[in-house]
Amino acid sequence: MTETITYRDAMRAAIREALQKEPRAFLMVEDVGRYGGCYAVSKGLLDEFGPERIRDTPLSEAGFVGAGIGAALGGMRPIVEVMTVNFSMLCLDQILNTAATIRHMSGGQFSVPIVIRMATGAGRQLAAQHSHSLENWYAHIPGIRVVAPATVEDARGMLWSALQDPDPVLIFEHVMLYNMTGELGAGAGPVDIDRAVLRRPGRDVSLITYGGSLWKAMTAAQELAAAGIEAEIVDLRSLRPLDDATIMASVARTRRAVIVDEGWRTGSLAAEIATRIMEQCFWSLDAPIGRVCTAEVPIPYARHLEEAALPQVPAIVAAVRSVVGR
Amino acid sequence: MTKDQAAKVHLTRAHVRGLYKEMLRIRRFEEKCAELYTQEKIRGFLHLYIGEEAIAVGVMQALQPADAVVATYREHGHALARGIDMSRTMAEMYGKQDGCSRGHGGSMHIFDAATRFYGGNAIVGGGLPLAVGLALADKMLGRSQVTACFFGEGAVAEGEFHESMNLAALWQLPVLFVCENNLYAMGTALAISESETDINRKAESYRMPSTIVDGMDIVATENAARRAVEAIRQGGGPAFLECRTYRFRAHSMFDAQLYRAKAEVEAWKEKCPIEHLRKWALDAGSLHAEDVDSVEAEVASELAAAIAFADSSPWESVARLLDDVHTPRQQP
Ligand SMILES: Cc1ncc(C[n+]2csc(CCOP(=O)(O)OP(=O)(O)O)c2C)c(N)n1
Numbered sequence: 001m002t003e004t005i006t007y008r009d010a011m012r013a014a015i016r017e018a019l020q021k022e023p024r025a026f027l028m029v030e031d032v033g034r035y036g037g038c039y040a041v042s043k044g045l046l047d048e049f050g051p052e053r054i055r056d057t058p059l060s061e062a063g064f065v066g067a068g069i070g071a072a073l074g075g076m077r078p079i080v081e082v083m084t085v086n087f088s089m090l091c092l093d094q095i096l097n098t099a100a101t102i103r104h105m106s107g108g109q110f111s112v113p114i115v116i117r118m119a120t121g122a123g124r125q126l127a128a129q130h131s132h133s134l135e136n137w138y139a140h141i142p143g144i145r146v147v148a149p150a151t152v153e154d155a156r157g158m159l160w161s162a163l164q165d166p167d168p169v170l171i172f173e174h175v176m177l178y179n180m181t182g183e184l185g186a187g188a189g190p191v192d193i194d195r196a197v198l199r200r201p202g203r204d205v206s207l208i209t210y211g212g213s214l215w216k217a218m219t220a221a222q223e224l225a226a227a228g229i230e231a232e233i234v235d236l237r238s239l240r241p242l243d244d245a246t247i248m249a250s251v252a253r254t255r256r257a258v259i260v261d262e263g264w265r266t267g268s269l270a271a272e273i274a275t276r277i278m279e280q281c282f283w284s285l286d287a288p289i290g291r292v293c294t295a296e297v298p299i300p301y302a303r304h305l306e307e308a309a310l311p312q313v314p315a316i317v318a319a320v321r322s323v324v325g326r
Numbered sequence: 327m328t329k330d331q332a333a334k335v336h337l338t339r340a341h342v343r344g345l346y347k348e349m350l351r352i353r354r355f356e357e358k359c360a361e362l363y364t365q366e367k368i369r370g371f372l373h374l375y376i377g378e379e380a381i382a383v384g385v386m387q388a389l390q391p392a393d394a395v396v397a398t399y400r401e402h403g404h405a406l407a408r409g410i411d412m413s414r415t416m417a418e419m420y421g422k423q424d425g426c427s428r429g430h431g432g433s434m435h436i437f438d439a440a441t442r443f444y445g446g447n448a449i450v451g452g453g454l455p456l457a458v459g460l461a462l463a464d465k466m467l468g469r470s471q472v473t474a475c476f477f478g479e480g481a482v483a484e485g486e487f488h489e490s491m492n493l494a495a496l497w498q499l500p501v502l503f504v505c506e507n508n509l510y511a512m513g514t515a516l517a518i519s520e521s522e523t524d525i526n527r528k529a530e531s532y533r534m535p536s537t538i539v540d541g542m543d544i545v546a547t548e549n550a551a552r553r554a555v556e557a558i559r560q561g562g563g564p565a566f567l568e569c570r571t572y573r574f575r576a577h578s579m580f581d582a583q584l585y586r587a588k589a590e591v592e593a594w595k596e597k598c599p600i601e602h603l604r605k606w607a608l609d610a611g612s613l614h615a616e617d618v619d620s621v622e623a624e625v626a627s628e629l630a631a632a633i634a635f636a637d638s639s640p641w642e643s644v645a646r647l648l649d650d651v652h653t654p655r656q657q658p
Pocket of ligand 1: 480
């Protein structure tokens with residue numbers, strides 16, 4: 001028995017389950033309650049759980065994220081949302097300088113079991129202050145874990161797994177996924193957030209990606225298959241730590257890799273992964289590693305410019321073809 | 327509107343007609359934008375200023391061309407009232423090359439160097455430090471210019487608001503802070519976001535002179551702005567206006583407005599600043615019926631021309647995608 005569900009509804013089901021099963025959990029951000037959530041994820045939850053646990057905050061990102069960190073220290077299990085990763089720059093200090101450091105800085109005395117959810121990514125013509133993919137900045141930081149659900153199962157399952165982690169976990173939800181539908185098994189529940197997974201088997205090239213780019217990579221793989229090129233798709237799921245074992249096993253099989261990442265190319269997650277492949281798999285490679293990233297420009301408003309800035313299916317197909325040599 | 331207020335601004339027929347026209351330009355422009363949004367000519371986020379026009383128009387009356395303006399993502403009204411060409415503003419809404427930001431910014435990021443219009447900032451509170459810095463430059467360079475900074479009451483909860491207020495007051499910088507208190511930040515009512523809902527008291531706590539203004543009354547707004555700007559220009563340091571107003575439309579085009587009662591919206595619509603001015607001025611004889619008609623006709627033709635301009639403007643070439651990321655270096 002499976003049910004067809006949107007990513008948004010899967011995420012809401014995950015939050016509902018978390019609040020039902022974990023009495024110390026609560027959700028907070030601006031407009032999470034009365035407005036229904038800026039992406040309608042939390043719609044209806046205020047009526048179900050009340051304003052203590054579905055907590056509308058003022059516009060105070062540094063304040064309420066920091067308060068979430070403090071509440072986690074104090075024994076709660078906060079789920080704090082930041083409307084988009086762009087606005088998380090206002091609370092980056094709290095995440096980096098407090099949440100990520102306090103365990104080590106205190107000699108292991110204090111842990112911060114907080115979950116922070118953020119929307120990320122472009123595609124809705126929201127221009128340069130609403131469209132960036134900065135998850136790699138967070139993946140740079142020791143002391144936190146970063147995950148990116150790309151499917152409805154992962155949207156449904158990652159939150160509970162994240163809540164079990166004694167340390168801060170950041171969940172990045174690509175804005176273009178909320179309306180996506182998928183099949184969810186009747187027993188769908190927590191998922192393993194330690195492992196990357198293969199979303200498609202293939203012998204010719206490893207297409208390594210995550211989040212919103214997964215579906216572009218899947219479309220590219222279909223086109224490539226029509227041309228006789230079989231791409232194996234690795235969905236990273238966890239951006240920190242990276243699951244090197246799954247990545248390297250795939251690359252060792254296919255001997256070629258292309259990484260698709262909506263972050264800007266310079267200093268991207270794709271750069272990190274390419275380096276790791278080079279370090280761990282160099283002698284298995286038959287070709288240089290390819291990358292498809294976002295152009296190095298603040299995301300523009302006009303649709304054709306936004307599209308030109310982002311990784312797109314034709315660019316993925318072209319990158320694979322150049323790596324495969326046909 | 328009291329007699330006392332009417333005496334302060336010189337309410338000639340020409341001036342009243344001008345105020346009326348400026349507000350109507352914004353109203354008609356935005357009504358059209360909502361339509362164009364459903365036709366998908368305008369995309370992304372669209373935040374309408376309808377209901378709040380008296381603030382932008384009233385405050386702009388007090389500014390000189392050399393003054394600077396910083397606004398938010400709800401800034402079409404400020405852009406038009408500041409004198410940015412309606413055609414170039416509309417082209418920006420479309421994302422076209424002739425838009426004032428070349429289509430790179432869209433509705434939320436209108437910029438115009440000629441009128442010293444520094445955006446169009448979609449990070450709530452993000453414009454305030456910028457305004458402080460613009461004013462710091464003016465002060466350090468010995469220019470007697472003023473920077474007007476517009477923001478919603480929601481921004482008051484951000485640290486950047488408090489840091490900016492303190493810096494401006496501490497360094498006695500020429501900033502006019504204009505808080506557009508429309509009672510809601512998206513779906514969050516003032517009462518559930520502030521422990522002290524009397525916003526103007528926050529300015530007082532920074533020792534900044536502040537005035538509560540009826541933001542639905544353009545003459546009152548113009549008066550308050552003129553007084554404040556005059557004091558700032560004379561070296562009195564920053565000033566604060568809390569303009570009480572209301573957003574008649576949804577926060578953006580994605581808002582079901584679950585958080586407020588229809589009756590409340592309707593009650594505020596009764597205070598429409600445009601109708602308020604028209605009725606008052608017709609009664610007082612400072613606006614004639616033919617003015618009302620001719621203004622409507624002038625605005626209609628300006629708007630039609632703006633739409634035609636935006637429709638026919640080309641798209642920015644994709645080859646220019648990276649061109650404006652850095653300033654071109656001079657060739658040696
Ligand atoms: C730092 C930041 N946090 C959250 C948002 C999302 N957001 C956009 S507008 C808005 C409400 C702002 O309300 P207010 O400042 O009162 O201005 P108004 O929209 O009423 O004009 C919110 C929460 C944002 N753009 N920036």
